[in-house]
Amino acid sequence: MRYFANLCLTELRRTFVMAWSYRLDLVGDQVLFILGFLFVTGLFEVTTDGRYSPEATLASMIGWLTWRVAAGCMVDTTRAIATDAQTGTLEHLWLSGARPSAILSARSVTLVVYYSLRALVMAAILVPLLRLPVRPDPAGWAAALVVYLMTLAGAFGLVLVIAGLHLLYKNVSTIIYALATSLLFLSGAIVSFEGIPLLYAISRFLPLSAGIDLLRSLLIAGQPRPDPADFALLILNSTVYLLAGLLTWSSAQKRALLDGSLAHY
Amino acid sequence: MVMKLLPVLFSELRREYLLWRAYRLNALSTVAMWGIIFPIILIGLEKVAADHGVPFGDRALGASIIGFLVWRLCMSVLVAMPSMIEQESQVGVVESLVLAAGTSMAAVLACRSVARSIRAVLEVALLAVVLVVLFRVRLPLSATAVLIILLTLAGTCGVAFSLAGAALVYKSVSSLTGIVAILALFISGAAVPLNALGPVFTILKLAFPTTWGIDLLRGVMLSGDDLNSLVTSGALPGLALQSTLLVLLGLGLFSIAFRRARQNGMLGTY
Numbered sequence: 102m103r104y105f106a107n108l109c110l111t112e113l114r115r116t117f118v119m120a121w122s123y124r125l126d127l128v129g130d131q132v133l134f135i136l137g138f139l140f141v142t143g144l145f146e147v148t149t150d151g152r153y154s155p156e157a158t159l160a161s162m163i164g165w166l167t168w169r170v171a172a173g174c175m176v177d178t179t180r181a182i183a184t185d186a187q188t189g190t191l192e193h194l195w196l197s198g199a200r201p202s203a204i205l206s207a208r209s210v211t212l213v214v215y216y217s218l219r220a221l222v223m224a225a226i227l228v229p230l231l232r233l234p235v236r237p238d239p240a241g242w243a244a245a246l247v248v249y250l251m252t253l254a255g256a257f258g259l260v261l262v263i264a265g266l267h268l269l270y271k272n273v274s275t276i277i278y279a280l281a282t283s284l285l286f287l288s289g290a291i292v293s294f295e296g297i298p299l300l301y302a303i304s305r306f307l308p309l310s311a312g313i314d315l316l317r318s319l320l321i322a323g324q325p326r327p328d329p330a331d332f333a334l335l336i337l338n339s340t341v342y343l344l345a346g347l348l349t350w351s352s353a354q355k356r357a358l359l360d361g362s363l364a365h366y
Numbered sequence: 367m368v369m370k371l372l373p374v375l376f377s378e379l380r381r382e383y384l385l386w387r388a389y390r391l392n393a394l395s396t397v398a399m400w401g402i403i404f405p406i407i408l409i410g411l412e413k414v415a416a417d418h419g420v421p422f423g424d425r426a427l428g429a430s431i432i433g434f435l436v437w438r439l440c441m442s443v444l445v446a447m448p449s450m451i452e453q454e455s456q457v458g459v460v461e462s463l464v465l466a467a468g469t470s471m472a473a474v475l476a477c478r479s480v481a482r483s484i485r486a487v488l489e490v491a492l493l494a495v496v497l498v499v500l501f502r503v504r505l506p507l508s509a510t511a512v513l514i515i516l517l518t519l520a521g522t523c524g525v526a527f528s529l530a531g532a533a534l535v536y537k538s539v540s541s542l543t544g545i546v547a548i549l550a551l552f553i554s555g556a557a558v559p560l561n562a563l564g565p566v567f568t569i570l571k572l573a574f575p576t577t578w579g580i581d582l583l584r585g586v587m588l589s590g591d592d593l594n595s596l597v598t599s600g601a602l603p604g605l606a607l608q609s610t611l612l613v614l615l616g617l618g619l620f621s622i623a624f625r626r627a628r629q630n631g632m633l634g635t636y
Contacts, residue, residue, distance in 0.1 A: 130545075133545055136553075140552045140553040141552050144560075147558055148414055148415050148422070149415055149420050150418075152418040152419070153418060157417075279395070282403075286407055286410075287403070292413060296413065297409060300409065
């Protein structure tokens, strides 16, 4: 545990040093995603002739920010592996003494913290700007935090699948951009698919949908705890993705070690 | 001049075809991805409108499809130009391109943008067929519509030239270009007409290379505006002027960036 905490601290330091080095990129990225959300809600305002309610905007913001955190973690984790592979330092992860899966997990935990902080900054700007009705309910917030982490666990499973495939087939990381963009639209992050049976059913199989809907019910409808059936579905979804990720990662790692292809690009 | 460029254009067309063939799975999956995502965006918009008691009829559907197709066509060229330069400078062949070509680098890039545009037109035509069949909308493609599309595409190529210049000097610009391109679907009035925004729409029309073209195209394809009315209203000459200015600005900025990269010896470094 202490070993893992040390790894997380090292990765956290690395992430913040890099963010500071590219601070202009960071500010630009934050501004872009805030503007992006403002334009998306503006689009809904235009579509509904100015009747898009603050509650609906808050629901969209919850989905947008959750997707942003998940997509940021997915893209950055796989890009880090791709960059290591390209520069020839990927093999060092296996030679360093630390377990590669532990390094990858620590990197993901760090990215969740980093992107969550960035999402909080975005929310701190968007909520007062759009006068969104956020409920100050501690019980709901605590439950929301658990749901949020469970949702991101599913996304982490997907990262492990892609990272594993990258060890074997190289240059798979380009898929992650398409996948992350698709998730924004396919998981009902901006507009819930409730009431559209086919899309709603499909979205239940994706890693973010169930979690985002639960977050909306906790933070907008004011439920003190998540609906047990929906929460069970979220746990099942995240567990399946995590297991699939772990299996893919470990078998890909074994095969890459046997083939001696870790240092190849 | 044109005869001198023809062999370069043929080489670039061949290069584009070979690239497409080598990464055909990637290219086809991108077309398939947007063929799935855009209908979902439309269904989401329909739902939002219905939830708030606003009708989202065939005209709105057609307007969104036109906007999306022009956005897809123009953005695939806009994103490709700086990322090509970026990839080549990463591999270290930009300098070879400058040293080997018998023509100027701007001419090579112009031929490259024509080749990429032809590929983008074919991919977007495939998407258009899928969307027209799926949503059963009628989108008549007249000569005026083709002229507007070409003018809009030319303006976008101008912006792409500026970005290619920026890539020569600043190296890593493609990630930002990619995000801006995705957001442009929403902010440029492509997904939903933003004419109701009044002065904001006028600013967007003048500042963004695709907004004016999409607006005119909607008028031609959905309201039946003809060439005469567009010329007399000054809309088509306006679009032509905007595109010309964007192309000239793009070429100017590219030559400044190219000169700076050469003077600072940055063509061979990454």
